[in-house]
Amino acid sequence: MLEKLAGLVNDDEALVRRGRHLTGAFLVEARPRSWLIHVLRGRIEKVEEGPFVMPSWRFALRADESDWQRFWQARPAPGEHDLLALVRRGLMKFEGDLQPLMANLLYLKGVLEAPRALAPSRGAAQ
Amino acid sequence: MTAALEPIVGRYLSLDFEGRRYRVYFEEAGEGIPLICLHTAGSDGRQYRGVLNDAEVTKHFRVIAFDMPRHGKSSPPHGFERDEYLLTRDFYTAFVIAFADALSLERPVVMGCSIGGRLVLNLAALHADRFRALVGLQASAHVAPYYDTQWLHHADVHGGEVCAGIVSGLVGPDAPAAHRWETLWHYMQGGPGVFKGDLHFYKVDGDLRERIAAIDARRCPLFLLTGEYDYSCSPAETQEVAAMVPGATCIIMPGLGHFPMSEDPDRFLDHLRPVLDRIAKPG
Numbered sequence: 001m002l003e004k005l006a007g008l009v010n011d012d013e014a015l016v017r018r019g020r021h022l023t024g025a026f027l028v029e030a031r032p033r034s035w036l037i038h039v040l041r042g043r044i045e046k047v048e049e050g051p052f053v054m055p056s057w058r059f060a061l062r063a064d065e066s067d068w069q070r071f072w073q074a075r076p077a078p079g080e081h082d083l084l085a086l087v088r089r090g091l092m093k094f095e096g097d098l099q100p101l102m103a104n105l106l107y108l109k110g111v112l113e114a115p116r117a118l119a120p121s122r123g124a125a126q
Numbered sequence: 127m128t129a130a131l132e133p134i135v136g137r138y139l140s141l142d143f144e145g146r147r148y149r150v151y152f153e154e155a156g157e158g159i160p161l162i163c164l165h166t167a168g169s170d171g172r173q174y175r176g177v178l179n180d181a182e183v184t185k186h187f188r189v190i191a192f193d194m195p196r197h198g199k200s201s202p203p204h205g206f207e208r209d210e211y212l213l214t215r216d217f218y219t220a221f222v223i224a225f226a227d228a229l230s231l232e233r234p235v236v237m238g239c240s241i242g243g244r245l246v247l248n249l250a251a252l253h254a255d256r257f258r259a260l261v262g263l264q265a266s267a268h269v270a271p272y273y274d275t276q277w278l279h280h281a282d283v284h285g286g287e288v289c290a291g292i293v294s295g296l297v298g299p300d301a302p303a304a305h306r307w308e309t310l311w312h313y314m315q316g317g318p319g320v321f322k323g324d325l326h327f328y329k330v331d332g333d334l335r336e337r338i339a340a341i342d343a344r345r346c347p348l349f350l351l352t353g354e355y356d357y358s359c360s361p362a363e364t365q366e367v368a369a370m371v372p373g374a375t376c377i378i379m380p381g382l383g384h385f386p387m388s389e390d391p392d393r394f395l396d397h398l399r400p401v402l403d404r405i406a407k408p409g
Contacts, residue, residue: 082295085357105291
């Protein structure tokens with residue numbers, strides 16, 4: 001699911017610029033799967049898929065794989081379309097040091113919404 | 127080069143209110159029935175630029191959008207530097223009425239969005255006879271906190287960036303990019319702690335669940351319009367209020383989010399114009 005994330009983000013100059021103050025790793029859990037996303041000044045340096053023995057990350061975003069799959073539709077349904085919508089519905093948890101997450105929230109939303117570009121087009125989805 | 131002056135005029139009102147002097151900025155356009163517009167938490171009256179610029183609306187309505195104190199071009203009151211800003215239901219309600227009285231607006235219509243939509247419900251419960259009609263956009267009776275609002279006013283997080291980040295997913299998916307980003311820009315420009323202070327009303331002090339039963343839309347028409355993609359005030363939460371209010375009209379707007387008048391003014395106006403027609407020509 002996130003194998004192509006680096007290309008999607010790194011080809012988006014404006015998005016990389018938005019994240020230029022973020023360096024470090026964060027965890028995306030799509031239960032039962034998980035990924036470590038390594039960021040270097042807004043560029044995705046490396047994406048590793050779990051399972052991990054001793055993962056080290058600054059913050060984690062945890063949800064079920066099915067919720068992420070709906071989130072990554074080209075045009076998600078209401079309530080499935082935004083990280084905070086999932087948080088409000090109790091389907092997603094933010095964990096760890098939330099300072100870098102909140103300080104880079106617009107950037108991280110852009111990163112995590114980037115896989116929508118690979119979903120079947122809106123017309124096809126409908 | 128092309129250039130065109132918009133019909134909107136901006137002015138300042140100097141207002142003594144509850145022992146403090148406020149300098150309140152408002153914009154207006156049109157003639158006829160006064161229509162006061164209330165912006166969302168952490169934003170300002172520019173959200174109503176589409177309504178203020180709509181010739182069909184301003185033919186029959188004097189549209190007035192003011193910035194709440196601390197928002198947009200309205201100054202905070204003297205001594206603000208010593209206060210923790212926390213918007214309360216009673217202050218907000220009294221301030222809107224004081225603004226209407228200061229401009230000598232007779233039985234205006236009030237339309238408010240989000241915190242403004244909540245406020246409209248309080249006006250409907252307590253002051254229905256003062257208004258010709260009330261329009262709640264993204265109006266619900268209560269929202270329980272679902273994230274830690276401390277992050278909105280924090281030395282280690284840029285306030286403008288995080289406020290825009292928090293609300294970005296409340297814009298509907300079909301919003302034109304220019305309007306989406308202008309809507310976020312207003313959030314990026316908010317003063318420190320202002321969005322957070324407004325949310326005190328939205329999530330703590332403005333719980334109206336016990337007052338909804340007092341609303342009767344037959345005394346003062348109540349229209350509730352909510353965007354499909356709003357998860358802060360969801361369609362179900364607006365429908366819950368509408369079901370409790372005799373005579374209320376509830377309209378769910380497909381594809382729109384929490385900021386309909388700002389994120390997609392044209393599409394919003396398609397929903398609003400028939401409502402305003404009903405207000406202008408009842409029966």
